[in-house]
Amino acid sequence: MKGDFLIAYDITSPRRLAKVHRYLTKVAVPIEYSVFFATGDLRWIMGILTEIAGLIDKRSDDLRCYPLPSRGLKTRLGRATLPQGVIYSDLPAAWMGGTL
Secondary structure: OEEEEEEEEEOOOHHHHHHHHHHHHHHOEEEEOOEEEEEEEHHHHHHHHHHHHOOOOOOOOEEEEEEEOOOOOOOOOOOOOOOOOOOOOOOOHHHHOOOO
């Protein structure tokens, strides 16, 4: 079953930080520098987390993945995630509108 996820990290090494950020920009949408939005099934998201586990130091880095509820409010406040006129079709429709 397909779902939405937030992936966030806190990486202590600039080199590992760059590797994780580069990897995640290929498979997810950046919401903030260290927070990403991803849509996929559980097997796919577990593959992403497994890949990242090989890039981080588990003793000093922190990686978290939160499933978002399928029902309920999903919106953003403040500055747009993507530049004006750029539409990413896999984002929830409510996120593509203006701010509250």
